[in-house]
Amino acid sequence: MTGIRYFDIRHVRGEVTHIDSENGRVESAGTSFLDRAIVRVLGPKGWGILSLDTFERPGRENLDEILERGSRLASLTQQEVVLADVPSGTIPVPPLKEDPRSIDLPEKEGFLLEIEKAARMTGITSTRASYIERFEDVYFGDSSGNEYSYTICRCGYSVLAVAVRGGEMQMGYRRRHALQDFPLRHMQDDGRKAARRALALLDAKRPRGGRMNVILDPELAGVFAHEAVGHASEADLVQEGGSVLGGRIGHAIGSDCVTIIDDPTLPEFGFEPVDAEGSVVGPTEIIKKGVLNAYLHSRETLAAVGHGHAGNARAMPGEPPQVRMSNTYIREGDSSVDEVIAECRRGIFLIGTRGGQVDPGRGVFQFNAECGYIIENGECGQMVRDVSLSGEILSTLHGISLCAGDRRMHEGYCGKGGQSVPVSDGAPHVLLHDAVVGGSGSD
């Protein structure tokens, strides 16, 4: 077929099992099925892309028809897309630690209800728990003759507890996700922790916002790395001129204790054995000792922008690949957590996350903590709630003065361009000087 420079097909079939329980009662449980494919055709200029539900991998005749459709779409494009020549290949998916398919649904329900039941302490008025298990059979093939297939399992659960006293209402929650494992056994402690957090928040006060020193716990510091640095380092944004990190390779954008890495090969929740356009995956040091070192790339952005390697194209089933993070973390330092708190002297210690958001072009981010503690004279004091942090990417990273040695990863999902992909973020405890903290308290 004339004018087609390249094509690829990514086809995902899968099963998604869910259980939702509320106040000790199973609300819904069952399995659904997905079958979606994306076919990309690179014409003389740009991409023609087909997203197809109910996909049968084509024989020669059908393939021609699909490529013709893609080619017609590609003929509308104006921008000449160039693909970097990069190595293609896969790494093994880690073996299943425990196969969730070997446990029947009623047994899974039992485990989830036990976690939810553990949250029903005195003072807790409402509980909710949910479990999701996702098996995907992924096939990738391209016009260069590369062909890969693998099966991957991701599971997760969350538990929510609501505490009420007088007219006051607060919530606490815990969530965990697992790659290639069944995460529900013996996790009642998460139910108890969610409940204790909700009860404690009833007595927490709203902090008064303003500029102050901040300690971020590993979960929140991981979100910080993700929101404040990770998104702005995605080279599709750099290519579009929509990232403040564009043109700053080699610039010192943070203090020298800051090294931030994205690594899809880690056996964490954001693991990928091969990226969504068949490229070999590998770690990227985005920031190395405070200096911007590399961007995250697809083949297209690597050719257009440079600085780094391909392997970060990711996609939901049936959706076009985008440049995405995988497992992103701030490298641990050599301080102890006590030293970080003592060094803070006066400020706020923020714990857990309710998520965040970034405007990478403007270089401004915001994220919210689940709770925090006021720090006075280098010691933790009063608990606070509904506190968030915002700042500018290019100045905030200079404010990181200490990293502890206790890095931990936390799993979640990241949204971009209407697609949500599994990721993990991680960090040690981090001390941030002179940050803008949002809180609606009056004293």
Added chain:
Amino acid sequence: MSSSTMRWWVAVDLIEKILSAGNAKADEVEIYLSTGRSVTARLKRREISYAAGSDNKSLAIRVISGGKIGVSSTSNPGRWEPCLDAALRSAQLANAQEWKGLPRPDPAGGGWINFDQTLIPDPARAGGLLQDMVEGAGAYPVEITSGSAEISRFSTVLANTNGLFREDRESLVSIGLEAIREQSTGYEFETSWKADIDAVEVGRRAAFLASSSAGGRDIPTGTYDVILSPVALAQLVEACIIPALSGRNVHEGRSRLAPLLGEEVFDPALTLTDDPFHPRGTGSCLWDGEGSVTRRLPFIERGVLRCFAYDLKTAYRYGKESTGSAVRSGMGGGISIGVHCATLDGPRCNLADEEGIWVHDVVGAHTANPLTGDFSVELSNAFLTRGGHFEYPIKSAMLTGNVFEMLKGTEGISREERVVGAFVLPSIRLKNQRIIGN
């Protein structure tokens, strides 16, 4: 015979087959079959970098036996048998609840209210919308970073073993453009179910926001009057108010509005309604996601909380009536309680005559506490206004407060409204809001 008619008869046959097979094993069966086509074109800077076409299909099956509800879905309706089996197994696992039956056919008939047959998913048309936005953005000295235009048509069939069989058709056009000047960004968008959007104007507005936000000044921390645009207001209302009006959250102990029926919860000048018949609502519908007839729901009338939203399951369980508030969402078209087109009414006036901070957008509204309504968000494209015009852009600041408290005291709403997701909202002027500046 057009190809869409062909698909229709194929769908009828498929549905009959599934209902018949399911009815042999369950008290009631419900099918929701959705087929659609869409085209998307995307800009990278000023050029179209890709054009995409989607063929979407999904089938959701719900079965009920002895008050036990089972669900399953698939994106391959041809493989409906495993899906039906999964729904039947799902019902076996559920706890039984009070159940009085799926809806029956409504003699009032049907039809569709948000379908424009002139809106055809044509990639060239999507490309034209992008070009129009680029042209509009030329009014200001900015760089375009990205843009997208999507046109889609969907056909859904909802059928159940009580004889209900309803077809709905929907069309949607959605465009957006992001522009940047130095380090100031501006994003604008428009969504409509009919071919009436002004892409040139969307491009112009995005460029205006980016251009006029450049050279922002710091403002001191303090208390200010704040004018939230429909974009900013919709995000805060969606994060905290809408979940609190869900009957499920109300009865399961997760809504702070639960004990306040009949009491004043908003400024007495404000009325919040779900209007499923709103002519501009992209989610407008004559019946809801499970076939119940929709109606206008005055959630909050002149400040007083009047009602909550229910689907059938929640209504039967708690001895209420469905309010026609079941919405289909997510991969498999699962049912949840939601709004079709939420509107806010109140005293209309010129909001920018007096000094205040005008906020186009906020960063991080989804991090608000959905139970308590507490939030702290970063402002995007915010300006100090005086005498009806923008005095200067604000570089960086946070707005912090509580969504429920915030709406207890307003200074009025704008005459103009716009579509934002499942909302058609005005701007709103709020007194004495706390801003954390630099």
